[in-house]
Amino acid sequence: MDWTQHLLVVPILLPLVTGAALLLVDETRHTLKATVSLASMLLLLGVAMKLMGMADGAPGGSGALSSSYAVANWPAPFAIVLVLDRLSALMLALAAVIALASLVFSLARWHRAGPHFHTLFQLLLMGLGGAFLTGDLFNLFVFFEVTLAASYGLLLHGSGVFRVRSGLHYISINLAASLLFLIGVSLIYGVTGTLNMADLAARLPAIPAEDRMLLQAGAAVLGIAFLVKAAMWPLGFWLPSAYMAAAAPIAAIFVVLTKVGVYALLRLSLLLFGSPAGELTGFGGTALLWGGIATLVFATSGVLASQAMGRLAGYSVLISSGTLLAAVGMGDATVVSGALFYLVSSTISTAAFFMLIELVERAREPGADLLAVTLEAYGEEGDGAKEHEDEEVGAAMPGALAVLGICFGCIALLLAGLPPLSGFIAKFAMLTGMLNLDGLGAPSEIPVRTWLLVALVILSGLAALVAMMRTGIRTFWAPLESIVPRVLVVEVAPILALLALCLAMTVGGGAMISYTDAAARSLHDPASYIQGVLGTGMTGSNVR
Structure with missing residues (x-):
């Protein structure tokens, strides 16, 4: 047996x-x-890239399952089965x-701001790896609970009344x-008498x-x-405050946590309630579509009303979730x-935004957001009341503000879905599918709800552009007081790397679209998923 097949357990065991x-x-x-x-x-990143290559190179055509791994070699549906296909590999x-x-x-x-940061971070990764592969x-x-338990500690990591209150709401x-x-x-x-997904299907x-x-x-x-985890309205009121309260690197990884709910809905809705399900075909699809709309x-209104960047980033996560849920509901x-391309692009750009916010706010007058007219709606603490530690980080570099401004502009283009970055390609691919522009139908055959969704996708991008321009002018163009931010290379480098990845997705858009197709x-x-999983185990090998 090829030893590389055992790599399926590494994203769980390593962290x-x-x-x-x-x-x-x-x-x-x-x-x-x-x-x-x-x-x-x-090492985990290297394994994830290898698994993605294995999934993309699966024999048998575009619909082939790469591999399934039966822990302890028990046959499905009794085995604890790990399944690798293109979707799970992409999420990993x-x-x-x-x-x-x-x-x-x-x-x-x-x-260094609290105890056991690295342990909690690794356990969070373990839960994510298990959720995507199981x-x-x-x-x-089980993996959901591992992920949530670690996220509870990470959200409370640091100090401050606002963080603790938002953390308790989140918990x-x-x-x-x-x-x-x-x-x-x-x-x-x-x-049904079973919980194995393939057996259920x-x-x-x-x-x-x-x-x-x-x-x-x-x-x-x-x-x-x-x-609730995907934060669909009206179940997502908790998200903007919770993500804004979290430390910048924690909020960035939490963007992936929101996509776990979207992943589960996408996986189960098409596996269990796809065309082979008979009278159950399409169950829940309409609810997902209208819930996403x-x-x-809600998120578009929140983006326009937000005066602080942390809250703006939180509502940007909701825009991403709403778009993805509606796309899943269309079936x-x-x-x-196109939604899978958008999932990757929006997750990367929003994660970079959360990290950028901490650096940008060092160049602003403390409490500047309190001057905004609509801030009273969010309480006395204000949108910017994360209560960061007083510790000064990095050195004051005159060119730092210019670099941060360029990064801010790139993120604005990504969130708005404007060319030339990957956000435009992702939205264009989705809208092409929604409007059936591949020649399989006429505009007159497109339902009203689809036109509504198309309009909202475009308007949400416009709202993001307006909000980001307003924030950018207030921060970089006409600040109340010019403050040179103190930054470290180790803080700017991850943001630049994520934006470079979005640029690479733009240049390699054809290959990315081929993968998501x-x-x-x-x-x-x-x-192929059902047959591959149900044939796993008790064959002298625990991999099929």
Whole structure:
């Protein structure tokens, strides 16, 4: 057996072992902990890139499953199965890239702001890797909980009343979502007798008519749990404050956490309720479409109302979530392909924005946001009240503000979806699929709800552009007081690297679109996924 097939367990075992080992290191040895954590992160990124190459090179055509891994070699559906395909590989690589940038950024000061930062960070990565690779609903719940438990500690990392209050809100909401997750999983298991995703997909068409309502109830409850994490309106009011309160590198990696809910909905809606599901085909799709549209309306309003950059970034996350949820609800392979491109581009740009905010705010007069007219709506603490530590970081470099301004402008183009960066290609690919511009239909055949979604995607980009221009003018063009920011190379480098990656996605847009097209076709034709997973285990090898 090819040893590379065992790489499927590395995204789970590597951060688990690293996090456990770091617990044994004294908290005062910051350099040693940072070195071990960074080395592990680089190795994890290399493994993620290798897995992405394996998934893209899967034999058998665009719909082929790369491999499935049965832990302990038990046959599916009894095995704990890890599944690698183009979608899971893409999400793993995206998480590894953002995590590496966040970790490097944190080395300036944040990894010393509280205990066990690196252990919590590694456990978060373990949960993300397991959530993207698992082929079982119960194990998805387990990895969700690992991710959330680590995120609780990371969100509270640092100090400040605002951070603690927002963290407690975040914890309580996600605990409620976890309860819904468990209830939904229990209802589905009670009806079907299995939680293996492939086995569920194979059994659903044969579910008796008298049990379908209970199954749909379980799927709806489970979907609500995912939608809380994806922050769909009206379940996403917690996100702007929570992400704004988090330390900059933590907020950056939290952008990936929001996409876990989107990933789960995309995976399960097409696998369980795709065309082979019979009378259950398309279940929940309309709710996702209209929920995404409502989220876009809410988030667009929030972007225009935001006076602080932290809140602006939080509502930008909601715009991304609303766009992706609506695209998933449409159920079209071309739209999903563009949505996957958009998922990568928007996640990278928003993560870079969260890190940039901390550096830019060092060049502003403390409390400047309190002068904004609409700030009173957000409480006495104000939008900018993260209560950062008083520790000064970096050196005051005259050219730093120019570099930060260029980065800010690039992020504005990405969030607005304007050329020449990858945000434009992503939105163009989605809109092409929505308007059916490949010659398969006429504009008169396009539903009104699709036109509404197209308009909102364009308007949300315009709102982001207006908000970013307003903030940029206030920050870089006409500041109340000129302050030279203090920055370190280790803080600017991750931001520049993420923006360079977006530029690379623009130059290599054709290859990226080819990958997302293949991933979307595979999701809409899950036969290879089902056959590959159910044939795993008890064959003398634990890989198929």
